[in-house]
Structure formats: structure tokens, C-alpha cells
Amino acid sequence: MSFREAARVLDIFVPVTRPHNHRTVSNRLGKVADQIEKWDVAGPYRISRAGKSPVSVFIDGAYIRAVPGYQSRHFEIAMGRVVAQGRAPRQFAxxxxxxxxxxxxxxxxxxxxGWLPGRDVTVFSDGEVGLQSIVLSATxxxxxxxxxxxxxxxxxxxxxxAWEGIRHLQNLDVYLQNVAVHVPRLRHLLxxxxxxxxxxxxxxxxxQLDQHPGFRDAPGKIRRLYELINNLGTYLGQNAASIVNYCRRYWSGQPISSSPAESAANSLVNARMNKKRQMRWTPIGAHRVLQVRAAIADGRLKQAKLDLTA
Structure with missing residues (x-):
């Protein structure tokens, strides 16, 4: 809910002599967020425990609408989870x-x-270089x-x-045999x-698509297929070193997807923060809200010792 709505709810359930207002709620949240962040950055050095199991970092990005006057219409936040064996997942943003x-x-x-320098770290992402760089800078x-x-x-x-939608047009599965063979085979290979x-x-x-007679005059669906395959080729070239044997990892119980990061995105960046909504943010405002939400999701807010005096 918005800060104005939160102030209204507080007035209903926690009535005080001086009514709450959205500015007071926003300032109080900022104060809580700053203390949580200070504790997070300093605290782990005191509570870390070494371990041999690798640490997995699931990271993803999301765009949020910026307030008018900011250097761009949107800005990107990074969020995700850190998972280590024997510990509850830790969210970050x-x-x-x-x-x-x-x-x-x-x-x-x-x-x-429990991570310490020298311990193995595995990063799961969609291949965006910026997200990988964040973890590299961290480690x-x-x-x-x-x-x-x-x-x-x-x-x-x-x-x-795309192929299923056009394969029966003009016997394309006969004239484009390489496409007919390789499209179902790609998934198994990767x-x-x-x-x-x-x-x-x-x-x-x-x-074969480029040499197909009439390709220059082909309908949009065939050109769309060509574009999708070409984009996949570029994607594979950029991320070849990061593609592993997913089958082996899956059957050995190891993670193969950044779904924990997607889950963190869904819990931390709700509909009101999404770029498709009208609510707009400053980076510091969004950052503070995300720190509080991550602390609530992990249960850290209950353990925090906060000073909320004016």
C-alpha cells in the first residue's frame, strides 16, 4: 500500500493524539531501513562461520519507474537470494x-x-553481464x-x-529438412x-532458411522464425562458457535455474513498484523499502534492535 494508505490504516488501528501522515510513515521507514542496512553490512563479519559447501547466488534485475527529474525514466534494481547448505535462504536487494x-x-x-574469501561461489543469472559483475565485485x-x-x-x-505454426505451410517440413530436424533437437542438445x-x-x-526459394518474399512468420533462431545463436555465443550439463545437475539435485531470484523479485518488488504502475520512486526511497521488505521476508526484522526515537 502507499504511504498515505498506511497512515490511514495506522490512524484506524493505532489511534494517537496527533494523526499519522504519509511523511511521518516514510521517514520512520527510512530510519528502520538505514538501521537494518547498517546492521547487515557490519553484522555478518561477527557471525560468519566457515564451511566447505559452495554458496549459490541467484540474482536478477527489475526496472522501477523513476520520479520526474531523474536522469532516466526507469532505473534498475538488483535482487535475489543467497543459498548455503544448512542455512535459511537470505534475500537481498x-x-x-x-x-x-x-x-x-x-x-x-x-x-x-557463512561465506569467506576463497570459498566457491556459483552465480545463477539470465546472462546479463551487469548482474555477474555485481557478484564479482562482492567476492x-x-x-x-x-x-x-x-x-x-x-x-x-x-x-x-514459431516452427509448429508454419511447418505445414507449403510443405516447409520437406523443403526445410535441417530446420525440421534441428528444432526439436536443440532442447536435448542444450x-x-x-x-x-x-x-x-x-x-x-x-x-537453409536463407537459401530457401522465395525467402525474400516469405511471409512474416518465416522471417520471425529466422529472427528467433538468429537471436538464439547470438545468445549461445555470448554465454557458451556458462552453459552446463543441466541434465546431470538436475538429477544430482543441484540447482539449474534462477527461480529463487524470480521468487525474491515477486516478493520484494510488488505491483506498486513495478514499472507498469503509476507510483514513481527515487533510488534511495526504493532502496529503503527493499531493505525493509527483505528483512521482513527473512525474519531479520524481528531480531533487529532498532532505535526509533525521534
Missing amino acids: GAPNIATGKHHIVRAAMRAQ REPVTHILDWFHLSMRLRHIER WSGYVREASEAVKQMLA
């Missing part, structure tokens, strides 16, 4: 242009999960990056649907980590 950088937020969350050491299977699978799903074979299949499909 950070906005740009804040004194406490995003990498400081991630580092504090990792230290709270100051090399990390293992794994491309999220969900985002890779969605690209394959778009190609499969699921098993065969990036080189998948990239070669993409090249063969693009070559």
Missing part, C-alpha cells in the same frame, strides 16, 4: 546511486550465509557462472512454437550441455 553499493549488499548477504574473486535454464528454455520455446553442437545446428538452420 539494492538500488543504484546509493552510498551502500549493490556489491556491498550482496557481500553482506554472503557473509551472513573480489573468480566465480562460477551458470546460465539460468529457464531463460534458455524460453528462447527454445519461442522457436518451437539440456545436455552440448553447446558446440547446438551452435552448429543453428548455423545450418539459418543457412
